Structures are given as C-alpha cells and as structure tokens.
Amino acid sequence: MSTQVVAATNITKYYPLRTGFLDRMTRKEELRVHAVDGVSLEIGANETLGLVGESGSGKTTLGRVLLMLERPTAGTVTFYGEDITRLAGENLRQLRKKMQVVFQNPNSSLDPRMRAKDLISEPLKAFSEVGKETIEESVLRALEAVSLSNDCLTRFPHEFSGGQKQRIAIARALVLNPQFVVLDEPTSALDASVQAQILNLLRGIQENRRLSYLFITHNVNVVKYMADRIAVMYSGELIEIGETKEVLERSLHPYSLSLISSIPQPDPRRRLQIVPPKGETPSSVNPPSGCRFNPRCPYAETICKTSRPSLREIKPGHWSACHFAEKFVDPIVTNS
Numbered sequence: 001m002s003t004q005v006v007a008a009t010n011i012t013k014y015y016p017l018r019t020g021f022l023d024r025m026t027r028k029e030e031l032r033v034h035a036v037d038g039v040s041l042e043i044g045a046n047e048t049l050g051l052v053g054e055s056g057s058g059k060t061t062l063g064r065v066l067l068m069l070e071r072p073t074a075g076t077v078t079f080y081g082e083d084i085t086r087l088a089g090e091n092l093r094q095l096r097k098k099m100q101v102v103f104q105n106p107n108s109s110l111d112p113r114m115r116a117k118d119l120i121s122e123p124l125k126a127f128s129e130v131g132k133e134t135i136e137e138s139v140l141r142a143l144e145a146v147s148l149s150n151d152c153l154t155r156f157p158h159e160f161s162g163g164q165k166q167r168i169a170i171a172r173a174l175v176l177n178p179q180f181v182v183l184d185e186p187t188s189a190l191d192a193s194v195q196a197q198i199l200n201l202l203r204g205i206q207e208n209r210r211l212s213y214l215f216i217t218h219n220v221n222v223v224k225y226m227a228d229r230i231a232v233m234y235s236g237e238l239i240e241i242g243e244t245k246e247v248l249e250r251s252l253h254p255y256s257l258s259l260i261s262s263i264p265q266p267d268p269r270r271r272l273q274i275v276p277p278k279g280e281t282p283s284s285v286n287p288p289s290g291c292r293f294n295p296r297c298p299y300a301e302t303i304c305k306t307s308r309p310s311l312r313e314i315k316p317g318h319w320s321a322c323h324f325a326e327k328f329v330d331p332i333v334t335n336s
Helices: 021-026 059-066 089-095 116-127 132-145 162-174 192-209 220-226 244-249 254-260 302-306
Strands: 004-016 032-044 048-052 074-079 099-102 180-184 212-217 229-234 237-243 270-272 312-315 318-320 333-335
Touching (some): 004 059, 032 059, 032 212, 099 162, 116 132, 116 162, 132 162, 229 244, 237 244
Parallel strands (some): 048 212, 099 180, 180 212
Antiparallel strands (some): 004 074, 229 237, 237 318, 270 333, 312 318
C-alpha cells in the first residue's frame, strides 16, 4: 500500500441513552448506543476507501471520529503516523486545514444568507492567515476546480441547482488544500445524471490534487465506480474489507452478499446465488451476542451466537469477520 494517511485502531464510539429519572434509579447499568464498536482501518495516499452499509450502521459516526468532530470512546486515530485522538485547542484547529468534509445535503450545509464567495472563503477567513488578495485568488481556484464560472460568486444558495450547490460545498472543502476528505453521501440528494457529473468531478479533483477520500454511501454502484477498496459496516462493526473488484465479485461475508444482490443485473442470464437475510437490523442499544448478523444470517450456526468473529485475512488483502468465510471463496455470480 502507498503511504498511510489516516489509520483507525479499535475505534469505539458509544452514546449514553437518555432515560427517565426512575429508569436511572432502578437500572444498574447505563444504557448506551453502540454506534461504532472496535473498528480498525487505514487509508493510503491518493486512495479512495468506500464505506458501505445500511442506514444506522455507524458509517457517518466513524467518519466524524476520523475527523475528530467526535471524540472516540476508545481507540486511536493517526494522521500521517501522528496520534490525533487527544488533540485540542490550537493543535486541533490546525488539523482542520488538512482534513475536510463534504456533507450529504448542501441545502442544510450551506448558509442561505451567505453568497457563494463568502461560503467558499469562510474557512480561509477563519484562520486569518492570508490577505484579501490571497483569499480572492484561492476562491477563484477552488471555483475553477469544481467547474463553476466567476459569475456564481455573488449569488445565494437558493439561486443554484442541487448539483451546483454541492459543487460549492466541494469548493469550500478544497479551498484550504486538504490532504484527506470525508465524502458523506455527497450524491444521494442529487438526480442520477447530476450524480454522475459530481462523481467524475471528485475523481478528477483527486487525480489533480493527490487527495485521499473516505467515501461513505449505501449505494454499491457508486462505490463500485469510486473506490479502490471497500469496507463494509454492519451494526457498528467492520465485517469485510478488500479491493473493490474482489469484494464485489467474491465477497466473503453473508451480509456483504446481500448488499451486492441489491445491484440490478443488466444481463438476465447472470444470477446471484444468495439466500437473502431475514428479520430486521438489531438494536444498537442491546446488540446480539456473538456475530451481530447471526439473527438474520441464513448460514448461522451455534458458534455464531456465542462467539464474536474477528476480522481475519482470508485471502491476500481480503478480510472478513465471519466464522465460515472460507465457504464463500468461490465466485457468487454464475451464468444460468
């Protein structure tokens, strides 16, 4: 792998669950939401790691922890080998220049009272380290990078289309020349044709600026196009990680197989040999023992209910947290 940019080691993030006074007096243990539970991963230079999973699986929380927008309950995050988990004050503030985020919905992430030029220049002004001319030059470069013309500078967010708003959000993230960007569902609020434009834009920006991306999505087709590697999360845990092509064609976890089965197959002769999962996503307050997927897994056995599987390397560069991952080594797609 290339130079390691961001690495997470055993990241855990719990949130205390608010309860009534009587519940707090009678319950021995405080209830907690297990948002992220023991996740370890790394992202290399100029690499896109796609993070996929159902809503509520902990993807966004993990992204926020990597940016230190949320403090982990346990575990460490390193940025170019430096532990940033306990950074505070000015040191944490300086880190913001190197790590940025593009949120899912530009309608909520852009202040409707600010013009485009002020939205894009806001990060530069926050650091107060450059003059007016430098700010204007940086804003124009960022605007050019997202393929918007200069006449956009004096317009307000409501005067733009959804795709243009997201381009402004991307320009704002780029204006400080970061090295790592978290893309949290950046195209899910856009039409399909606009999605393709934004995805191509992001790939071009990454190539030109040598950026590292964490691309969070529930759309497997999108991550197939964008990511070098895929990490699959389920109920707060990382259950599979590997090269994109390898995971999509030879997944080694039953939950990943169910996600892949949601991809429409243009060739009617190709079918997925998959038994769909049953039931609902487990409670994040009281997750099941053993493998968290075991109540829904069609292949579960007794050991799955009692023993939590570790993430282990089944094939070179391909890791799975399943007791029976070896049985899925053969390709899942066949011609009928």
